[in-house]
Amino acid sequence: MKRYSAFAVAREAMRYHAGWERAWTSPAPKSHYDVIVVGAGGHGLATAYYLGKRFGIRNVAVIEKGWLGGGNTGRNTTIIRSNYLQDPSAAIYEKSRSLYEDLSQDLNYNVMFSPRGVLMLAQTEHEVRGWKRTAHANALQGIPTEYIGPQRVKELCPIMNIDGPRYPVLGALWQPRGGTARHDAVAWGYARACSAMGMDILQQSEVTAIRQKAGQVTGVETTKGAITCGKLAIVVAGHSGVLADMAGFRLPIESVALQAMVSEPIKPVIDVVVMANTVHGYLSQSDKGELVIGGGADGFNNYTQRGSFHHIEETVRALCETFPIITRLKMLRQWGGIVDMTGDRSPILSKTPLGNCFINCGWGTGGFKAIPGSGWAMAELVARGEPGPLAAPFGLDRFREGRFIDESVAAGVAH
Amino acid sequence: MLLLTCPVCGVAADETELAPGGEAHLTRFGPGSDDATFESYLFHRKNPKGVHFERWRHAHGCGKWFHAARDTVTLEVFGTYSAQVTEPPRDILDRIAAKHPGFEWEGGA
Numbered sequence: 001m002k003r004y005s006a007f008a009v010a011r012e013a014m015r016y017h018a019g020w021e022r023a024w025t026s027p028a029p030k031s032h033y034d035v036i037v038v039g040a041g042g043h044g045l046a047t048a049y050y051l052g053k054r055f056g057i058r059n060v061a062v063i064e065k066g067w068l069g070g071g072n073t074g075r076n077t078t079i080i081r082s083n084y085l086q087d088p089s090a091a092i093y094e095k096s097r098s099l100y101e102d103l104s105q106d107l108n109y110n111v112m113f114s115p116r117g118v119l120m121l122a123q124t125e126h127e128v129r130g131w132k133r134t135a136h137a138n139a140l141q142g143i144p145t146e147y148i149g150p151q152r153v154k155e156l157c158p159i160m161n162i163d164g165p166r167y168p169v170l171g172a173l174w175q176p177r178g179g180t181a182r183h184d185a186v187a188w189g190y191a192r193a194c195s196a197m198g199m200d201i202l203q204q205s206e207v208t209a210i211r212q213k214a215g216q217v218t219g220v221e222t223t224k225g226a227i228t229c230g231k232l233a234i235v236v237a238g239h240s241g242v243l244a245d246m247a248g249f250r251l252p253i254e255s256v257a258l259q260a261m262v263s264e265p266i267k268p269v270i271d272v273v274v275m276a277n278t279v280h281g282y283l284s285q286s287d288k289g290e291l292v293i294g295g296g297a298d299g300f301n302n303y304t305q306r307g308s309f310h311h312i313e314e315t316v317r318a319l320c321e322t323f324p325i326i327t328r329l330k331m332l333r334q335w336g337g338i339v340d341m342t343g344d345r346s347p348i349l350s351k352t353p354l355g356n357c358f359i360n361c362g363w364g365t366g367g368f369k370a371i372p373g374s375g376w377a378m379a380e381l382v383a384r385g386e387p388g389p390l391a392a393p394f395g396l397d398r399f400r401e402g403r404f405i406d407e408s409v410a411a412g413v414a415h
Numbered sequence: 416m417l418l419l420t421c422p423v424c425g426v427a428a429d430e431t432e433l434a435p436g437g438e439a440h441l442t443r444f445g446p447g448s449d450d451a452t453f454e455s456y457l458f459h460r461k462n463p464k465g466v467h468f469e470r471w472r473h474a475h476g477c478g479k480w481f482h483a484a485r486d487t488v489t490l491e492v493f494g495t496y497s498a499q500v501t502e503p504p505r506d507i508l509d510r511i512a513a514k515h516p517g518f519e520w521e522g523g524a
Contacts, residue, residue: 252460
């Protein structure tokens with residue numbers, strides 16, 4: 001792998017940019033890998049990357065039914081934050097956020113991490129109390145957040161109408177080192193680094209069956225033939241239930257559609273991320289100038305990758321009320337992704353009833369921010385066969401034991 | 416946009432009128448059952464990519480619960496039926512089998 005650098009740009013400028021290599025290779029599958037990761041989204045690629053980087057396991061394949069990063073990794077609103085209430089969530093999301101800080105340097109690929117700050121609005125008395133509690137919890141967890149009043153919110157985000165008729169802004173939870181990153185670049189950067197370590201990324205290969213013998217996984221059948229493996233990691237978000245069904249177990253997960261949209265590009269108007277959980281809307285501005293808008297999830301099982309129209313209406317209505325400046329904007333694109341929701345709205349990083357088969361799923365509506373931390377913890381689980389401190393609280397057994405990590409109460413719907 | 420006909424009041428209801436109630440035909444396990452069945456009843460779901468049987472409530476209409484058979488990939492609705500049954504009626508299963516040859520109801524969980 002040739003390193004990207006200012007020098008490389010200068011060198012290529014002198015020779016008509018003819019020397020750039022493909023970022024990752026597209027090899028034919030081998031017959032055996034030590035570890036197969038199913039799903040080449042951010043989480044799957046990060047898992048493979050940290051398997052190689054931290055544990056020296058490099059005979060790895062990442063199998064993807066579509067194209068790399070084409071699922072939820074390319075469909076989210078790219079918000080990164082770690083202001084969670086519960087200690088296990090705060091630990092893994094903050095690990096993830098801190099890995100994002102120098103991910104571009106680590107991968108030698110610009111993921112455009114922009115710690116512009118995240119505002120989570122309090123628009124009811126309930127939320128005021130909730131966010132104050134979270135700010136106190138974050139202080140104990142060592143995560144810098146602050147509860148701020150409406151005037152400070154107005155200073156940070158002047159286009160916001162803090163005296164709205166329905167839900168005036170009463171304050172906000174402010175995480176100054178939260179922000180956004182370029183979602184595609186995260187997947188591409190990890191893919192390039194994995195490929196450079198000799199790992200195979202097999203796109204357009206769908207897993208059709210999981211082979212097992214005496215309770216142990218032995219390999220997978222794919223549309224490109226059967227491949228054997230020592231260990232299997234299932235990291236497929238919305239389709240986790242489908243893969244679990246192939247492996248012969250059920251999950252505490254239901255898949256629903258979550259939508260997002262972007263407006264036409266305009267000049268910079270907002271330099272922070274704003275999340276309004278009461279009215280179900282979040283807003284930030286991309287470097288291209290589009291306003292990136294996320295909304296609510298459907299309440300019923302759905303694999304269509306498009307959501308219900310009334311959610312768009314509700315989200316836009318809420319944002320028009322909070323940001324009167326955007327009322328004349330046209331929306332450019334709208335899309336949906338299939339998110340895997342667990343009962344307690346916290347993820348699952350776990351061993352499974354099938355031996356040597358591990359699963360990483362249930363990130364629901366908030367997986368993008370967790371990509372590096374999730375990969376970090378999942379790699380440890382796969383390499384050692386036992387979860388490390390970050391992954392241990394997120395085992396499947398927590399549902400049986402009633403040991404929930406109850407972020408649905410802490411964070412409302414918007415994760 | 417999802418339209419379900421409420422079998423109680425007969426209204427073709429838009430999804431904004433309805434409240435989804437999750438997987439249908441679950442067998443209830445309560446105190447006295449073992450941990451595995453209780454966990455399964457509370458949390459484990461089929462979550463199929465394809466034909467799904469669900470509970471819905473006509474929340475902003477007659478307020479009654481009912482069942483629906485729906486495809487989670489195409490959003491096709493195969494039919495709605497009474498909440499007071501433990502398995503889908505024959506005509507709905509036939510309609511599903513016509514679309515998905517070889518489909519058989521696996522029974523409730």
